[in-house]
Amino acid sequence: MNDVAFITGATSGFGRAAAHRFAEAGWSLVLSGRRGDRLAALKAKLSEKVAVHTVVLDVRDDQAVAKAVAELPDAFKRVRTLVNNAGLALAPQPAQKVELKDWHTMIDTNVTGLVNVTHALLPTLIDIGQGATIINVGSIAGQWPYPGSHVYGASKSFVKQFSYNLRCDLLGTGVRVTDLAPGIAETEFTLVRTGGDQTASDNLYRSTTALTAEDIAEQMFYIATLPAHINFNRLEVMPTRQAWSAFAIDRDD
Numbered sequence: 001m002n003d004v005a006f007i008t009g010a011t012s013g014f015g016r017a018a019a020h021r022f023a024e025a026g027w028s029l030v031l032s033g034r035r036g037d038r039l040a041a042l043k044a045k046l047s048e049k050v051a052v053h054t055v056v057l058d059v060r061d062d063q064a065v066a067k068a069v070a071e072l073p074d075a076f077k078r079v080r081t082l083v084n085n086a087g088l089a090l091a092p093q094p095a096q097k098v099e100l101k102d103w104h105t106m107i108d109t110n111v112t113g114l115v116n117v118t119h120a121l122l123p124t125l126i127d128i129g130q131g132a133t134i135i136n137v138g139s140i141a142g143q144w145p146y147p148g149s150h151v152y153g154a155s156k157s158f159v160k161q162f163s164y165n166l167r168c169d170l171l172g173t174g175v176r177v178t179d180l181a182p183g184i185a186e187t188e189f190t191l192v193r194t195g196g197d198q199t200a201s202d203n204l205y206r207s208t209t210a211l212t213a214e215d216i217a218e219q220m221f222y223i224a225t226l227p228a229h230i231n232f233n234r235l236e237v238m239p240t241r242q243a244w245s246a247f248a249i250d251r252d253d
């Protein structure tokens, strides 16, 4: 039976690129996201190469997540790699100007959604044991503070610490856990963050060389196919043209 990857947020960006990358290597795929039309298009394309099962799924809905996992067709039940990728940033303005509902949406998606999917698939992954992999998509924002990151960065810190803590509990099961933490990457991420502002998105990626979705998909595939005795705890990936900046100082003049 083929290896199975379960990818959340497969309708765009890293998740969609990961679907293509794993398909290239012959993996069977469970692809999820909220946009059914995009899932159908992806399935039509990738089914030429590999077995694909799609689920229209909002990761925030724990019942729907549990049902989707319980109802996986037999050929897709033995999930070997979970790519917990679905996530978003909203409200790039300062914390004091953000609407509370945007903070809730980020927590519900990046934190609650990620634990919903993890909880539903842990028994399967533990049953697979050696070589099973959970790739949690964190962010450099989970490690480094920057203005406007507020709850987004904090939610990705959760992803990092949850990944480390899972490793402690999963010791002896063979299941690996990685916090994959990308830097700036050109996807629909900034369009979502700015509420559909194409100019803001274009400006962010202007005149530089950001990571591509395919760059991150390649890292996902690499992590999932490492020899079974190797676990990358955290992989932080920036484009060469991104680095940290000076501390900000509030001055009188």
Ligand SMILES: NC(=O)c1ccc[n+]([C@@H]2O[C@H](COP(=O)([O-])OP(=O)(O)OC[C@H]3O[C@@H](n4cnc5c(N)ncnc54)[C@H](OP(=O)(O)O)[C@@H]3O)[C@@H](O)[C@H]2O)c1
Binding pocket: 008, 009, 010, 011, 012, 013, 014, 015, 032, 033, 034, 035, 057, 058, 059, 060, 085, 086, 087, 088, 089, 109, 113, 137, 138, 139, 140, 181, 182, 183, 184, 185, 186, 187, 188, 189, 190, 192
């Ligand atoms: N791009 C970057 O610079 C960057 C850097 C570091 C980390 N990240 C992280 O990488 C991950 C993927 O982001 P991306 O850059 O590929 O952005 P993207 O192109 O906007 O893709 C985000 C994906 O998440 C899915 N998603 C969002 N909310 C969801 C929900 N409630 N339920 C199910 N799926 C949901 C979206 O699908 P639907 O809308 O169809 O549901 C979409 O497929 C996110 O966790 C993000 O925080 C991105």
